[in-house]
Each structure stands twice: as C-alpha cells, then as structure tokens.
Amino acid sequence: MPPAETRHGDTRRDPAWLLVAAALLLLARVALGVWEERHVPARANAVHWVPAEIAPAVAMQTGKPILYEFSADWCGPCQRMQNELFSDERRARALETLVVPVRVVDRAREEGRNSALVDSLQHACAVEAFPTLAVVSPDGGRRQVTSGFVNGEQTLQWIARSAMTVHLGTAPNGVRVR
Amino acid sequence: MSPTLMLAFLRQRLTSPMRLVLLVIVFLSSVGMNTVTGSFAGAEGNALFYAIVLAAGAIGQDISSGVLQLMFARPVTRPCYVFSRWFAAGAGGGALLLVQMVLACGFLLARGLRPDFAELLPVALAGIVLAFTASAVIVMLSSLASGLGDMALYFVATLVLTGSGQVARWKGWSVVERLADELGHVLAPQLHLAWLAGRGAPSWFELVSVLSTLTLSLAVAMLVVNRKELSYAAG
Numbered sequence: 001m002p003p004a005e006t007r008h009g010d011t012r013r014d015p016a017w018l019l020v021a022a023a024l025l026l027l028a029r030v031a032l033g034v035w036e037e038r039h040v041p042a043r044a045n046a047v048h049w050v051p052a053e054i055a056p057a058v059a060m061q062t063g064k065p066i067l068y069e070f071s072a073d074w075c076g077p078c079q080r081m082q083n084e085l086f087s088d089e090r091r092a093r094a095l096e097t098l099v100v101p102v103r104v105v106d107r108a109r110e111e112g113r114n115s116a117l118v119d120s121l122q123h124a125c126a127v128e129a130f131p132t133l134a135v136v137s138p139d140g141g142r143r144q145v146t147s148g149f150v151n152g153e154q155t156l157q158w159i160a161r162s163a164m165t166v167h168l169g170t171a172p173n174g175v176r177v178r
Numbered sequence: 179m180s181p182t183l184m185l186a187f188l189r190q191r192l193t194s195p196m197r198l199v200l201l202v203i204v205f206l207s208s209v210g211m212n213t214v215t216g217s218f219a220g221a222e223g224n225a226l227f228y229a230i231v232l233a234a235g236a237i238g239q240d241i242s243s244g245v246l247q248l249m250f251a252r253p254v255t256r257p258c259y260v261f262s263r264w265f266a267a268g269a270g271g272g273a274l275l276l277v278q279m280v281l282a283c284g285f286l287l288a289r290g291l292r293p294d295f296a297e298l299l300p301v302a303l304a305g306i307v308l309a310f311t312a313s314a315v316i317v318m319l320s321s322l323a324s325g326l327g328d329m330a331l332y333f334v335a336t337l338v339l340t341g342s343g344q345v346a347r348w349k350g351w352s353v354v355e356r357l358a359d360e361l362g363h364v365l366a367p368q369l370h371l372a373w374l375a376g377r378g379a380p381s382w383f384e385l386v387s388v389l390s391t392l393t394l395s396l397a398v399a400m401l402v403v404n405r406k407e408l409s410y411a412a413g
Binding site: 011150 | 382387
C-alpha cells in the first residue's frame, strides 16, 4: 500500500516560473491581439494569381469564369481576406478549381493614378469599395459582384455559387443573370 | 523531467493497438499525399493529430487505473510527472512529423522530383511547436477528466465553440465570435511560419498565442494534479 501523502516528502510543487510565464504571455497575447486587429500582417499567398492580361484567354481555354479580386494595400479587410482565404492552402486549392484568379491592386492612393487596365477593370465591375470580388464568365457576358469581407468560408461559398451562376446564366433562385 | 517516465509513457502509447492504427493510417496517407502532390503545405497539422493521439488519456488513464497513487510513492514530483507526460507526447508527435517529411522527401527524390526545401523548414518548425502545444492542451484536459474523458471534453468543447461561433457570426455578435474563435484556436492551435522563408509578414500574435496556450495549459495541468487527493479513501 502506498504511503499516505504528508507535508513531509510531499510530491507537490507549484510551478511559480511557469505561472509567471503563462501570465506574461497571456497579457502579450491580448495586447498583440488588439494591435494586429488594427494592423493585420500579410500572410504568405497560397493562390497562383493569373495576370489580368492573359486571364480571358486562360478562362476561354479552361472554361472557368474569372475571379477579379479588387484590393488595395492600405485596406484592412483586404488583408483579412488575404489571410483567411488566399493564404489558406485548402481554400486556395478549392478556389483555383472553380475560377481563374486575378488580383487587381488599386494604387491610386499611393501613386496618384492606376494603370489603364486597372481603371478599365474597376469601371467594368463598378468597383466602389475594397475589397470587391467579381466573378465574370469566360466570354465576359455575365458577372456577379460583391463588396466587403465577412469570413473566408463564406466568401469561398459565394465564389462557388457565383461561378455556378455565371456558368449556367441563372441564379439559384431562377433569375437570369447578365 | 524524467527520461524514464517519458520512455515508459511512449512505449505504453505505441503498444496501444487503437492508437497505433490511427497513427499508421494518418502517417501513411500523409506520406502518400506529400509524395503525390510534391507539397508539404498543411503538414504541420499532422503533428497536431499525432500529439493528440499520443497524449489522449495521459493523466486521466493513470487516475482511473489507480497508477497515479503508485507513481507518487516514488520520489517523483507531480510537476515532473506532468512535464514528462507533456514532453513525451509532444516530442513523439514532432518526431512522427519529421519522419513523415523525410520519407516523403525520399520518395520525391526517388521519382526525380526536387522537394521545395524552402517550404520544409517552416512547416517542420511549426509542426513541432504545434505538437508540443496540442500535447499540453490534451494533458490539461486529461488532468480534469479520468480515463479518456479528455477526448470527450475536447470534442464537446470543439462542437460548442464551432456552433456558438456560427450563431455569433449569423447574429453579428462580433465579441462572441472573436471569443469563440480564440478559444477554438486553443483546441486547434494554428501557426504559420512561412515568413521564415521570406514569404509574408510574421504574425507575432499567432506565435504568442500558441506559446500562451502551451504555458497556460501546462500550468493548469500542474495546478490541478497538485490539488488532486490521491489517497485510496479519496475515491
């Protein structure tokens, strides 16, 4: 029978150093969480972006619609979308099976103006805010556009629905789309 | 830390048929996946799985089988016991990931394909850190529930947090959503170290969160085990 535990020869030792480290790290966690909420760091990209110039040809060849992602370097929600959707390996692979991804970065604030190609794409997709996502059929005839970002999974679902809609020319509710 | 305790723990884990089957299935399918795709992206998640399988019931099974009373009859302090359990499961999980990656690299080279070595280091490092973190979380849960109750706690907590996160998102309760998200990351920690290879910017929050989860879980496990009444009359 094992000896009853007494104070003498006690096996208990409270880990003071570990408690201090845990408390300090918890404080740092909260502080950094608040900081990075406002200054989102960009994670590595997992999507193979296709240059806008060749995207229509790639789309015609593969039969997939084009996904235009309109963003800007200063846009916080764009960074969140980058981290939750385009940096997530699983979601990036799913996205690439659905669409031809094209990134269109607005440089108007930094450089005073955008290239003609960026301007024309923004105009064609009626971009008024960032981020904006546009799923466009390979022939450019049908498109679905949305602005803002909620979360990665919801955005991926929207892209999947929109890819199907522009492919069929009919929304899930039966309404024909242009 | 006691090497004897660690080795005995790992030997016991690796002779459990159920654990062995789970580890072998995931290990072989992951090696196959890495070899076929030529990519190690997301492989760090395997270390999490290995560590969870190894750590499940780490303390709880000793409590329910009555081994813990005998264990502390030896000159072993309780924190040393918890620390050894945690370290053994974490090291085992990390080691399995490394073997998986080395094997997959070997197969890729045999096929005449060159693995992306720049991708390997961040994945391996993240995997090892995640293995030790997941091991700490499971050891903490194991200190709270006997037998394999830690796994029940783990799955119930995961379900509750996922559900409440979805409801909060739907209702627009951003604070609840964030809380569910943070607690979810305690159960399934994430760490991206691609920035070590010059891809993307580091997220110090993510790194500190993982270390905070690790230290908090270990501290709670040690405090709980320290306060357990282990005399036979206690049950």
